[in-house]
Amino acid sequence: MEQLGGYEIINRYYHDLFQISVRDHQSFYAYWELSDRKKTLLANHFGSTFDALTKVIRVYNVTGIYFRGDNAHRFFDIQLPNPCDNYFFHGLENDATYIADYGVFTFERQFMPIIRSNSLHLPRIGICGDGAALVPVTTEAQSTRVFHRITPQHHENFLPYGLK
Amino acid sequence: MNKLIKSKSMNGLHHAQHASERRSSNGKPNAKGYFTLLLHTHQPFAPLSEESEDIQQFYRFMTLTLLPFLELISRLITDHVNFRFAMTMSPILSSMLENEAIMNRYSLQLQQTDETNFNFFESLDRKVLPQLKLIQDLGYLEILTCAASHAYLPLIKTEESLKVQISTAVKDYKHHFGREPRGCWLPECGYTIGVDRILKQYGIDYFVVDSIAIKEANPRPNRLTFAPLMTPYGVQAFARDHDSSNQICSGITGYPRDSEYRFGYHNDENAIYDPPTANAKAKLHATHFVQQRIKQVEFYAESFDRKPHVFAPFDLRWFGERWTEGIIFLEYVCRQIHIGQTSIEMLTPSEYLSEYPIADTAKLKESSWEHHSTAESLLNDKNEWIYKHLHQAEERMIRIATNFTTTKDLTSLEASKTKRALKQCGRTFMLAQSSDWATLMNTSKTSAYAITSFKDLLGCFHQLAGMIETNTIDFEFLQALEQRHSLFSHIDVLDFVSISNYTPVQNFINKPAIIPILETTNLHPNIFMLTWEYPPKSVGGLSVAVRDLSEALAKQGKIVHVLTSSDPGLPNFEIVNGVHVHRLPIMYSYYTDFYHWQFEMNLAMIDHLIAWKQAGGRIDLIHAHDWMVYTAAREIKMSFNVPMVATIHATEWGRNQGVLYSDLQKRIHKLELQLTNEADKVFVCSDYMKNEVQHVFGLNPGKVEIIHNGVPLPVEFVHDLTLTRKAFTPYGEKMIFYVGRLVFEKGVQSLIDAMPAIINQIPNAKLIIAGTGSMESELKSRASYLGNHVKFLGYIDDQKKNELFQIADVCVIPSFYEPFGIVALETMRYRRPLVISDTGGMKELIEHGIEGYKALPGNPESLTYHIVDLINDQQKGQKMAERAYQKLERHYGWAKIATHLTEEYRKLQVLV
Missing domain, CATH: 1.20.1430.10 (Families 57/38 glycoside transferase, middle domain)
Incomplete structure (x- = not known):
């Protein structure tokens, strides 16, 4: 019989992962993993080893926009130390939506994204100012009892809960 | 003895007055505000089958907190006190309370150590949950459910998993308490938008959040934290009152720190703990606590439109386990509210909601009741x-x-x-x-x-x-x-079942969208064409060539997929004329060179094909078009052991006349070399190209096969051309027509240079140039002195192109380099006299002097001679054009080409 205890966790899942989670109004946590296939392909593309490439995380502020890849309000890059598979990002603007890309710098120092994360919204800090729009209860949720799945509404302009 | 106590306690409650009756007789109709005391209980899970440290901790919780609390409630009911509590019951705790084995072991231990509690416990028949249910049914207590395993909800990833936390808890609650829960305790008060959506689906009416969630809600709350807010998903949220919790939980000023208490802060090590003094202190603190609540309520009652509501949640463990006198404190608080004053009244959350069913709607702030009201203590470098x-x-x-x-x-x-x-x-x-x-x-x-x-x-x-x-x-x-x-x-x-019916093939919304496609394509071998562009996206000639080939194959009943890059506004998947077109979104971040962009495209293609295979799709053959898709083609060939063929439409070597200068050119050349060497078969469009690839890439002649490019036949002729003639040749000029990109290798400059000599012999000759390109302005200035004899049209659509071909007197293709010259074939379809350059693969298309003329590339005199000849002898030109058309039909119809290609596929054991 298999044991009930004494387990260890393998730290790799051998496929692409990139998840970011809210920590507080000015910081979030990111973890990622790149599949061996992608690592090899990247190494081949640059004629180099994967470890020798400059790994970068680019964080985009995408508040209120449908992000395509080149229309963020602002973005910044963090060069990652080798090896590194998670990071806490601090000192970010509050009340803003973020998306991050994990990628590498090319020899021309252009950023090449490999995996895109989910999006998240850092909460606003401070008391809400005057003039904030009133919020209605969504139509689907107006009856006392709901017997089906309520679809996420537009004010969840990012999805804290992804679907699998 | 046991029986006696049992009847006293249980039955006593069975006949107790219902809380609502007590409220109507003993309530405080003039109260200025309401007060709710919520006690949160949770026990970390301990393996139920073992005696461990956790179980001992659980026993301590039972002895010091839970049993005294239940005794307190019985006491208050028997004493006719009008009081209310709210309490949470996590499914983990209820499963432990329900476990007979644990309860029996606990009872044994209790018997030896604590007689009072033992007697009480036995009087309950060792069953705590039914007692709680009874008290709830009497209306003195309202029990809330809690996320099933006490998970911190904002850090859960999927909606499904969040849903199970709630649904399991709700079912467990119904089982224990015989009704649906109205409230739900969010572990650590952890809230993020979306949690409320799931709560609503399970009939939850309210939950509790940290005060900051309400204080900093959007829009700003009108009644501060003294009334619940409704979330956009129709669930109400009560705010934890900051002041009341500080009075107990604060590490500096909290009551339990008082030196008179058993576990309080002692300055003097020799201080003696004296229970009566401590109890008196607890009574004093209770008075202070109630006074503070009254002050709060009275202050806000003046300006509020409804009675202010103070909502104070505490960990139940404060009252007993962490603060021995806490239980006495609780008792005094209830008793003092009951008699000592008329300003506040105790309520359960449900009672409050039935009095005020409406609340202002706002978006709550994401928060928790942990340190800094954030997820900090659950997400830091120790536990991330x-x-x-x-x-x-x-x-x-x-x-x-x-x-x-x-x-x-x-x-x-x-x-x-x-x-x-x-x-x-x-x-x-x-x-x-x-x-x-x-x-x-x-x-x-x-x-x-x-x-x-x-x-x-x-x-x-x-x-x-x-x-x-x-x-x-x-x-x-x-x-x-x-x-x-x-x-x-x-x-x-x-x-747990997937809500979205997720499919790994991300181009499809969900499983139902992909299943019919898989069902039809699984019956026959699947050919995958990889190309970086496909109509309507079209930059070079590659796009159209791949489309025509794919559609011709599909017409013959083959299953053909095209993988290409997506463009805004185009569907991610569609079936066009029988071809399955998968347009893949390519990840990008601001500008990257095409060379790196194509690598991103290859990654997308690889992910897509692997997912396709995972979803149960077939891949029988990969057909790569040019170097841009090499990486994907090779990866799939190696991963799934499928044959891979490549069509080389043009080479970097040929485009640069054999001189590879820059790094980029060398890299592209290398990819072409790898592609042709790793492909099982290489297709080119002409003899000329065959020689080139064999020579440049060192390929075995048997590996390279000529598959002509083709053109769709026949063209649709426009019958009424009067308007077109009026627009382009109003005075019956002789029209010389060029259509194509205006770039150096197309040789338009030599055509312009030939114009003076042509005009010399045919004074009403007019050159019409359609198309755009990098050389456009240079060519325009080069032709400026020719006046009306040269006209630039810029980009024209297919309809216009059609008409212009038909009215042209002679069509000219003066290219310097053409691997194939599809434009020559297109022109031949219109049965117009044709002059082309004697270059590349184009020269194989016609026979000089029989089906048209071939001029020397880059030689204006040669062009002049042949153009003038065709305009002067129109009959001869027409005859040549007819012969060219017949040749076109014989060799360059797509159906012919598709059949030829199928034969080649079959040679690779692909049974298409």
Whole structure:
């Protein structure tokens, strides 16, 4: 019989992962993993080893926009130390939506994204100012009892809960 | 003896007055505000089958907190006090309270140590839950449910997993308390938008948040934290009152720190603990506590439109375990509110909601009641590592549950066994989600224990999940696990089933969208064309060539897929003229060179094809078009052992006349070299190209095959051309027509240079140039002195092109380099006299002087001579054009070409 205890966790899942989670109004946590296939392909593309490439995380502020890849309000890059598979990002603007890309710098120092994360919204800090729009209860949720799945509404302009 | 107490306590309550009656007779109709005291209970999970430190901790909780609390309630009821409590009951705790074995062991221990509690416990028949149900039914207590395994909800990844936390808790609650829960306690008060959506789906009316969630809500709350807010999903949220919680929980000023108390802060080490003094202090503190509530309520009552509501949630452990006199404090608070004053009245949350069913709607701030009101203590450098594993486990659980629903016969014995294992899998997984592990990892004392427990839970989960996936369930293991993690008996595995009906092939919205495609394509071999562009996106000639070829193959009943890059506004998947077109979104971030962009495209193609295969699709042949798709073509060939062929439309070597200068040119050349060498077969369009690739890439002649490009036949002629003639040749000029990109290798400059000599012999000759390109302005200035004899049209659409071809007197293609010259074939379709350059693959298309003329490339005199000849002798020109058309029909119809290609595929054992 298999044991009930004494387990260890393998730290790799051998496929692409990139998840970011809210920590507080000015910081979030990111973890990622790149599949061996992608690592090899990247190494081949640059004629180099994967470890020798400059790994970068680019964080985009995408508040209120449908992000395509080149229309963020602002973005910044963090060069990652080798090896590194998670990071806490601090000192970010509050009340803003973020998306991050994990990628590498090319020899021309252009950023090449490999995996895109989910999006998240850092909460606003401070008391809400005057003039904030009133919020209605969504139509689907107006009856006392709901017997089906309520679809996420537009004010969840990012999805804290992804679907699998 | 036992029986006597039992009848006294239980039956006493059975005949007790209902709270609502007591309120109407003994209530405070003139109260200025309301007060709710919520006591949160939660117990970290301890394996139920073992005597461990956790179990001892649980016993302590029972003895010091829970039993005294129940006794207190009985006492208050018997004394006719009008009081209310709210309380949470987590499913983990209720499963422990329900477990007879544990309760019996506890009773034995109690008998030896604590007679009072033992007698009370026996009077309840060792059953705590029915007693709580009874008190709730009497209306003095309202019990809230809690996320099933006390998971910190904002850090859960998937909606499915969040849903199971709530649905399991609701079912468990119904089982214990015989009704639906109205309130739900969010572990650590952790709230993020979306949690309320799921709560609403399970009929929850309210939950509790930290005061900051309401204070900083959007829009600003009108009644501060003294009334609940409604979320956009129609669930109300009560704010935890900051002042009341500080009075007890503050590490500096909290009542329990007082030196008179047993565990208080003693300055003097020799101080003697004196219970009567301590109890008197508790009474004093209770008075102070109530006074403060009255002050709060009276202050806001003046300006509010409704009675202010103070909502004070506490961990139940404060009243007993952490603060021995706490239970006495609680009793005095209730009694003082009952008689000492008329300003506040105790209420349960439900009573409040029935008085004020309406609340202002606002978006709450994401928060928790932990340090700084954030997720900090659950997500820091000591415990961050668990979330990757939890999220992966969530997804695996969803996957195996979803797979289970595809089982053909759900009533079979086999299926019921799998279901049993799945349930246990879900239980074990949910225990790993508990926020306790993350919290315990923060302290070095408990960290090692939490890490081991977490690893064991996930280890067991993955072990069992693996067994389910491979259908090799070890029942001995399953049974052992069921005994160890025996809780959540009402878990429903179907709640884990994927909501979106997810398919790994991300170009399709969900499974129902892809299944019909898989069903039809699985019957025959699938050919995958890889090309970086496909109509309507079209930059070079590649796009159209691949489309025509694919559509010709599809017309002959072959299953053809095209993988290409997506463009805004185009569908991600569609079937166009029988061809399955998959347009893949390519990831990009601001500007990258085309060379790197094509690599991103290859990654997308590889991901897509692997997912296609995972979803059950077939891949029988990869047909790559040019170097841009080499990486993907090779990767799929090697991964799935399928034949790969490549069409080389043009080479970097040829485009640069054999001189590879820049790094980029060399890299592209290398990719072409690799592509042609690794392909099982290389297709080119002409003899000329065959020689070129054999020579440049060192290929075996047998490996290279000529597959002509073709043109769709016949063209649709426009019958009424009067308007077109009027627009372009109003005075009956002789029209010389060029259409194509205006770039150096197309040689338009030599055509312009030929114009003076042509005009010399045919004074009304007019050159019309259609198309755009990098040389446009240079060519315009070059032709400026020719006046009306040269006209630039810029970009023209297909309809206009059609008409212009028909009215042209002679069409000219003066290119310097043409691997094939599809434009020559297009022109031949219109049966117009034709002059082309004697270059590249184009020169193989016609025979000089029979089907048209071939001029020397870059030689204006040669062009002049042939153009003038064709305009002067129109009959001869027409005859040549007719012969050219016949040749076109014989060799360059797409149907012919598709048949030829199919034969080549078959040589690679692809049974298309």
